[in-house]
Amino acid sequence: MQRDALSQAQLAGERLYHFHGGLRLRHNKKISCETPVEKLPLATRYFVPLLQHTGREAEPLVAAGQKILKGEQLGCFRHLGSDCVHAPTSGTVTAIANHPISHPSGAEGRCIVIKPDGLDEWQTLDANEDWEQASPATLREIIGRSGIVGLGGAVFPTGYKVRQASERGIHTLILNGSECEPYISCDEMLMREQPDSIILGARILQKAVGANRTVIAIEDQMGVVYTALSEAVKNSGASGIDIVKVTTIYPEGGEKQLIKVLTGLEVPSGGRPTDLGLLCQNVATATAVARAVVEGKPLIERTVTVTGNGVRKPRNLLAQIGTPISNLIDQCGGYAPGAVRLILGGPMMGYALSSDSNPVIKAANCILVLTEDDIRPPQPEMPCIRCGECARVCPALLLPQSLNWSVRSGLWDDARDFGLSDCIECGCCDFVCPSHIPLVDWFRFGKSELKLLGLERDTAEAARQRFEARETRLERLKQERKQRIEEKKRALRNDSEKQKKIAAAIERARSRQGKDS
Amino acid sequence: MSRSFETGGAPHFPPHSTVSRVMLQVIAALVPAIAAHAWFFGPGILVQIALAAGFAVGFEALMLKIRKQAMHLFLGDFSAVLTGVLFALCIPPLAPWWIALVGMLFAIVIAKHLYGGLGHNLFNPAMVGYVVVLISFPQAMTAWLPPSSIAPNSLDLGDVLITIFSGQLPAGLTWDAITEATPLDSIRTSVASGRMISEARQSPVFGDFGGLGWEWIANWCALGGLWLLWRRIITWHVPVTMIGSVLALGLITWLVDPGSNPAPLQHVFSGALLIGAFFIATDPVSGCASNRGRLIFGLGVGVITLVIRRWGGYPDGVAFAVLLMNMAAPLIDRYTRPRIFGQ
Numbered sequence: 001m002q003r004d005a006l007s008q009a010q011l012a013g014e015r016l017y018h019f020h021g022g023l024r025l026r027h028n029k030k031i032s033c034e035t036p037v038e039k040l041p042l043a044t045r046y047f048v049p050l051l052q053h054t055g056r057e058a059e060p061l062v063a064a065g066q067k068i069l070k071g072e073q074l075g076c077f078r079h080l081g082s083d084c085v086h087a088p089t090s091g092t093v094t095a096i097a098n099h100p101i102s103h104p105s106g107a108e109g110r111c112i113v114i115k116p117d118g119l120d121e122w123q124t125l126d127a128n129e130d131w132e133q134a135s136p137a138t139l140r141e142i143i144g145r146s147g148i149v150g151l152g153g154a155v156f157p158t159g160y161k162v163r164q165a166s167e168r169g170i171h172t173l174i175l176n177g178s179e180c181e182p183y184i185s186c187d188e189m190l191m192r193e194q195p196d197s198i199i200l201g202a203r204i205l206q207k208a209v210g211a212n213r214t215v216i217a218i219e220d221q222m223g224v225v226y227t228a229l230s231e232a233v234k235n236s237g238a239s240g241i242d243i244v245k246v247t248t249i250y251p252e253g254g255e256k257q258l259i260k261v262l263t264g265l266e267v268p269s270g271g272r273p274t275d276l277g278l279l280c281q282n283v284a285t286a287t288a289v290a291r292a293v294v295e296g297k298p299l300i301e302r303t304v305t306v307t308g309n310g311v312r313k314p315r316n317l318l319a320q321i322g323t324p325i326s327n328l329i330d331q332c333g334g335y336a337p338g339a340v341r342l343i344l345g346g347p348m349m350g351y352a353l354s355s356d357s358n359p360v361i362k363a364a365n366c367i368l369v370l371t372e373d374d375i376r377p378p379q380p381e382m383p384c385i386r387c388g389e390c391a392r393v394c395p396a397l398l399l400p401q402s403l404n405w406s407v408r409s410g411l412w413d414d415a416r417d418f419g420l421s422d423c424i425e426c427g428c429c430d431f432v433c434p435s436h437i438p439l440v441d442w443f444r445f446g447k448s449e450l451k452l453l454g455l456e457r458d459t460a461e462a463a464r465q466r467f468e469a470r471e472t473r474l475e476r477l478k479q480e481r482k483q484r485i486e487e488k489k490r491a492l493r494n495d496s497e498k499q500k501k502i503a504a505a506i507e508r509a510r511s512r513q514g515k516d517s
Numbered sequence: 518m519s520r521s522f523e524t525g526g527a528p529h530f531p532p533h534s535t536v537s538r539v540m541l542q543v544i545a546a547l548v549p550a551i552a553a554h555a556w557f558f559g560p561g562i563l564v565q566i567a568l569a570a571g572f573a574v575g576f577e578a579l580m581l582k583i584r585k586q587a588m589h590l591f592l593g594d595f596s597a598v599l600t601g602v603l604f605a606l607c608i609p610p611l612a613p614w615w616i617a618l619v620g621m622l623f624a625i626v627i628a629k630h631l632y633g634g635l636g637h638n639l640f641n642p643a644m645v646g647y648v649v650v651l652i653s654f655p656q657a658m659t660a661w662l663p664p665s666s667i668a669p670n671s672l673d674l675g676d677v678l679i680t681i682f683s684g685q686l687p688a689g690l691t692w693d694a695i696t697e698a699t700p701l702d703s704i705r706t707s708v709a710s711g712r713m714i715s716e717a718r719q720s721p722v723f724g725d726f727g728g729l730g731w732e733w734i735a736n737w738c739a740l741g742g743l744w745l746l747w748r749r750i751i752t753w754h755v756p757v758t759m760i761g762s763v764l765a766l767g768l769i770t771w772l773v774d775p776g777s778n779p780a781p782l783q784h785v786f787s788g789a790l791l792i793g794a795f796f797i798a799t800d801p802v803s804g805c806a807s808n809r810g811r812l813i814f815g816l817g818v819g820v821i822t823l824v825i826r827r828w829g830g831y832p833d834g835v836a837f838a839v840l841l842m843n844m845a846a847p848l849i850d851r852y853t854r855p856r857i858f859g860q
Binding site for chain 1: 519520521522523524525526527528529530531532533534535536538539587590591594596635636637749750751796801802804806807850854855856857858859860
């Protein structure tokens with residue numbers, strides 16, 4: 001890393017920068033911020049998907065019929081950036097069965113089905129009230145086993161991220177409190193209601209990765225939040241925690257965009273924020289860390305915004321992971337007339353669900369219900385007229401229209417050159433496209449094709465290397481054998497003593513032959 | 518009870534814009550210039566627009582049928598209408614009806630649909646149509662009228678219709694009596710015959726900067742263009758470099774030899790320069806995609822236009838310049854790709 005880039009990164013938040021493109025969207029957040037966060041009552045069934053993180057599905061650790069306590073580990077796969085899932089309440093595992101898992105593909109996945117016993121009884125908790133005495137390694141270990149993933153929506157396992165970060169060396173922790181997608185207000189409500197928990201989480205994360213500073217980025221319109229967090233920082237007595245207001249432009253909550261705004265630096269293409277000595281975490285993730293370390297509670301619940309014109313009483317709920325979405329809707333007064341679309345996430349990056357029997361997952365920051373007027377009617381796609389609006393709004397500085405061409409024509413080398421893998425799938429191009437081309441869908445498809453091609457190429461390359469290695473090895477053995485024989489012959493020739501002996505032997509044999517005949 | 522929902526792709530928002538809305542806004546931005554044209558040169562332009570747009574839509578429908586495309590979807594995008602309007606603004610108001618027919622045949626059938634239809638044309642269809650008729654029918658294409666304020670004979674709508682459809686002028690009129698060289702043309706001929714620009718400018722067809730009447734059409738074009746800029750239908754890059762390069766080169770030639778070169782502002786307010794800068798060279802389909810590319814594209818159109826006006830065989834060169842730069846656009850795009858975030 002360049003020295004000046006590092007020193008500039010260390011000044012994160014001192015002054016603010018701009019990122020290219022983006023959209024100013026109507027916030028629509030107020031409607032869900034009027035009432036405090038409500039805790040959802042116990043459901044009659046929980047469906048806890050084994051895949052709620054990047055990487056691979058967790059392996060179940062329980063069996064059907066088994067009694068479990070709240071917080072018990074249900075499944076785990078702790079390699080390759082994967083993670084664990086825990087029991088949202090106490091009860092009985094009734095089945096491990098396929099169920100819709102609220103995945104963009106609409107596919108089903110294995111879920112642990114739990115029938116609660118109504119006691120909501122915790123397992124023995126390994127609390128660390130005096131976390132300040134614990135070593136960074138211990139903190140990282142606790143975070144790693146608590147099933148915490150990035151709660152902003154990326155669901156990258158936090159334990160893994162923190163471990164990598166501490167190895168790379170981090171100077172500044174960035175807590176992302178700028179939600180930027182319209183409608184979603186769960187982070188805002190969390191910062192309003194639990195600022196102490198966020199600051200506590202920040203201090204723990206800071207210690208776990210060895211950072212000396214924390215910058216909490218919030219949206220400029222969150223006045224109440226700023227006061228609450230400042231108060232919490234003062235109460236905690238911690239130093240080195242700054243709160244910075246950033247302008248609300250979508251997708252500023254994106255990790256790379258936020259870092260650009262705070263430091264003026266761009267995370268290198270294909271790189272990670274750790275390359276700049278930065279670690280970015282969502283504010284909700286910070287509270288999950290605080291709860292895991294101080295109270296010993298794994299991640300089994302999260303704040304979910306339930307909002308949109310399609311619900312009667314929009315609000316934020318504290319929901320157990322695995323709760324069917326229909327329970328959340330009921331808590332909000334049910335569907336309003338005209339509800340036609342159920343979305344997990346925000347209107348820009350969220351995906352439509354086909355049923356409200358899907359469970360709340362760790363990625364579920366928002367359940368958005370929209371009416372006919374809020375969505376685009378299904379309409380045929382027009383050809384691209386190259387108007388360039390997509391390039392104007394693209395925060396990754398790509399030319400989506402050119403990418404569209406290359407992906408649809410299967411020109412994968414072009415697609416790679418045009419930066420397909422740098423697309424952050426924010427959907428700004430989709431939003432402005434007058435031809436209504438589903439650009440991001442194409443780009444996702446293109447990315448998976450590139451990945452597949454890469455895998456195929458890697459396999460082919462590995463096979464080629466194996467073949468070549470074998471060829472050289474055989475060739476080498478052949479040469480060696482040849483050389484050994486040569487050497488033996490030469491040695492025999494040079495060894496006069498032996499030569500004499502051989503000559504004598506031949507002589508003897510001849511004379512014997514002579515005698516015999 | 519669980520409830521089922523229809524799914525659909527993100528973004529979950531009402532449409533922000535549509536192709537037809539874009540095209541309609543461009544057409545709307547041309548309305549002031551069309552009104553000015555009708556004011557100065559009579560109702561001929563309105564007839565030509567009706568003809569060209571009608572032929573354009575007809576050919577579009579025919580091609581869509583042959584190519585088995587969704588008829589209502591593509592006819593409703595107004596792109597063919599826009600091509601017709603732009604073409605009509607380029608031809609003389611009394612041009613015979615088959616000029617529009619031939620122009621639109623080449624514009625819609627060949628330049629647009631044989632290249633793949635909307636969004637796939639390499640060349641600007643309106644300019645292809647215009648250049649074809651300009652080269653093929655020079656006589657019909659040079660029968661320009663003087664502004665009505667200095668015209669000895671004014672034609673009403675009936676006369677115009679008769680002229681356009683029969684090719685014959687109303688009784689008692691001759692082409693020589695009613696037509697007049699355009700300002701750019703008179704500059705060209707006077708310079709060719711060794712006279713000074715200042716002498717040529719004595720002609721009543723000249724106004725303050727460009728031609729009488731023409732400069733007002735140009736003004737309204739620019740105003741419509743500024744509205745498109747404000748509506749973010751176009752970007753500033755092409756107009757700025759196109760007008761800027763004409764001003765700069767025009768200034769140089771004028772300073773070197775003011776006797777045989779018009780003043781730079783004369784260039785800007787004459788001919789098709791402003792309509793070209795805001796409405797034709799900004800065509801996204803046949804232009805450049807990146808902003809840097811657009812700067813180069815506009816520069817190229819400006820320079821080539823001036824070179825043709827000064828040294829070429831035609832009084833105006835905007836159409837040729839646009840077509841030449843259309844050819845270069847893919848190459849320019851290749852070398853002006855923006856830097857990707859983080860690279």
